[in-house]
Amino acid sequence: MSVVEILKVLLPDLESQQERDEQYLAESEDDGDLERRLHEIELRGRDVPSQAIALGLYER
Structure with missing residues (x-):
């Protein structure tokens, strides 16, 4: 299981930057x-x- 998949399971309401x-x-x-x-x-x-872009870790 990837880190992204784990985060989605732990934080289901978390939206990706693309979303x-x-x-x-x-x-x-x-x-x-x-x-x-x-x-x-x-x-x-x-x-x-x-890397931050890929992970969606920045503010709009």
């Missing part, structure tokens, strides 16, 4: 807002170590 990002994008008001949010997500990933 949080998808929800954030789904809440966009229009195409312009969606583009802005996509750009924000892209830029956020450049300032965080890749």
